[in-house]
Amino acid sequence: MAEKAIIKYLSGKNLKLTPQRKLILEVFLNQGGHVSSEELYDIVKARNPGIGQATVYRTLKLFSEAGIAEEVRFGDGVSRYERKDSQNHHDHIICEKCFRQVEFSDPTIEDLQEKQARKHGFDLISHRMVLYGVCSDCRE
């Protein structure tokens, strides 16, 4: 469970499990989808009005480092976060008209990325891949 992973990560680094982090974690996990820091802040604020926006930024970055969240950038200048499931990685396709987005996973592509990296002497750590197109609805 993600809460366990966070507790483990925090204790391994002498970091603390605070009420703010607990709350942000709970909201983040129940949220699903791709959430920006500001969106999450609005939700969290409703439960704890005293919370600061900087804390949400900091905590989402912390979740990424702990491996339970992944930053996604669709190119609009805003970072979004989604739950990270190391068993089930996926990438995204976005409609340039309506911004609807679809998740997909393609093990063959992942394999080839790995091979390309090795071929050029790199140990692959991660990748970003976003496809941009026009969805069926927007094509008329």
Add this chain to the structure above:
Amino acid sequence: MAEKAIIKYLSGKNLKLTPQRKLILEVFLNQGGHVSSEELYDIVKARNPGIGQATVYRTLKLFSEAGIAEEVRFGDGVSRYERKDSQNHHDHIICEKCFRQVEFSDPTIEDLQEKQARKHGFDLISHRMVLYGVCSDCRE
């Protein structure tokens, strides 16, 4: 040639060929690699000190729309541009330690991207793919 492409693009849209655009084009084409707007601005400024930074931003965007430049984002918050060769698309691998970057092209990946898009009802327009890893030098 790229200059021809620009002239064609401009005249087709009632846009004008100015000395600034000519100069920025020449510098951009002779530059090669991945250039940020600011880097290009510094070079251009040496040849024409009166030029404005906003003009460089505007012109690089124009080149992208005209199809002779392509915006590349490596995730450091800066947009870079490189010459676009529609015959020879490529993607990038970046070292997370030294930021050295390598270009590669993999037609099979491109095919599979196209297929994934179609499979989800999208007409694929473009994609961004950047691999992050550690290069041979930085691995020790």
Add this chain to the structure above:
DNA sequence: TAGAAAATGATAATCATTATCACCTCTGAC
């Protein structure tokens, strides 16, 4: 060559994110 349309350069504005810093909270010696 005149006039409309577009471009330019200086400058201010934007806006997501980060840095700063005074204060708070916890934990573990003593």
Add this chain to the structure above:
DNA sequence: GTCAGAGGTGATAATGATTATCATTTTCTA
């Protein structure tokens, strides 16, 4: 219990790349 230190928080200022604004200048065409 007291204290000290490490880490955390919230308010706020700062950052920095990019874009918007606008008065002025330039281009192009009829």
